[in-house]
Amino acid sequence: MTTINRRHAMAAGAAALAAPAIATDTLVTRAQAQAPAAAAQAPGFYKYKVGDITVTAINDGFFARPVEGFIRNAELPAVQAALTAAFLPTNAIPIPFNTLVVETGGRLVMIDSGNGNTGAPTSGTWMANFRAAGFDPARVNTILISHFHGDHINGLRLRDGTAVFPNAEIQVPAPEWAFWMSDERMNQAPEGMRGGFQNSRRVFGPIANDVKRFEPGGEVAPGITSIAAYGHSPGHTCFGIASGTGKMIYMADTTNHPALFVRNPDWSAVFDQDADAARAVRRRLLDMAATEKTRVHFYHAPFPSNGYVAKDGNGYQLVPAQWTPSI
Numbered sequence: 001m002t003t004i005n006r007r008h009a010m011a012a013g014a015a016a017l018a019a020p021a022i023a024t025d026t027l028v029t030r031a032q033a034q035a036p037a038a039a040a041q042a043p044g045f046y047k048y049k050v051g052d053i054t055v056t057a058i059n060d061g062f063f064a065r066p067v068e069g070f071i072r073n074a075e076l077p078a079v080q081a082a083l084t085a086a087f088l089p090t091n092a093i094p095i096p097f098n099t100l101v102v103e104t105g106g107r108l109v110m111i112d113s114g115n116g117n118t119g120a121p122t123s124g125t126w127m128a129n130f131r132a133a134g135f136d137p138a139r140v141n142t143i144l145i146s147h148f149h150g151d152h153i154n155g156l157r158l159r160d161g162t163a164v165f166p167n168a169e170i171q172v173p174a175p176e177w178a179f180w181m182s183d184e185r186m187n188q189a190p191e192g193m194r195g196g197f198q199n200s201r202r203v204f205g206p207i208a209n210d211v212k213r214f215e216p217g218g219e220v221a222p223g224i225t226s227i228a229a230y231g232h233s234p235g236h237t238c239f240g241i242a243s244g245t246g247k248m249i250y251m252a253d254t255t256n257h258p259a260l261f262v263r264n265p266d267w268s269a270v271f272d273q274d275a276d277a278a279r280a281v282r283r284r285l286l287d288m289a290a291t292e293k294t295r296v297h298f299y300h301a302p303f304p305s306n307g308y309v310a311k312d313g314n315g316y317q318l319v320p321a322q323w324t325p326s327i
């Protein structure tokens, strides 16, 4: 009996020792299954080569823009049909923001800066993605600006006034500066446009003497040429990037979301300040990209915003470039 009792006691002891281990394993398994990390995406940067130049698309999230009232010259059902055809929601369209970083000639060059900390709650991911791509804001040499709308320039300066890229030379299109920094233009502008003038002063006012203004049409950095594309704004500028046989065009806001405006180049978003000029530029650049088979980047295309333009009926379509696991 004594022996049996001892055996029972040993078995019970072993069970007592084993039990917590099993319970702990179960808890760990449960904790892993419920980890919120599963909801996070990989960082929003994407690198590719244009000849010897390394280009990195950096995503700054998106803004859900109500569809009603978005397009001036198309009926709502036609716009909703285009969105349905692109598998997009028809009440509010997610408009992405994508800048470029260009490593060229030993220099770190940015094109546009994102929303900084002034945009919609669904935006503002730019700096985390920029750092995840291996970049440091203090090491940026040059920043090229396509135009002065807030989603392109607000990343230069935080809401509290802090300059984000302390060592960068900032280059802007001269006609864009002439328009937005003119007190006369600001005083003549309708109330709804005043914010754009005030924001341009908030961002550029403290560095007005250091900002370099260029006339679009020439080289602005090694391998990068500016292209006049006025219409979306008075000085709206695109950038061509070329190295060896590689070439691409940074289309900026030549079109807003491609599912609407690459497909229907004659549609005008309410943001286009001169709709007729913007439409002519859009037709010209889309045709050029399709004919020359040039790689393109649209600021407001789905990430990584990297593809080609193909003719399709009276419009075009954006064909995504092949994703590559390394450059």
Ligand SMILES: [Zn+2]
Residues within 6 Å of the ligand: 149, 151, 152, 253, 299, 300
């Ligand atoms: Zn924009």
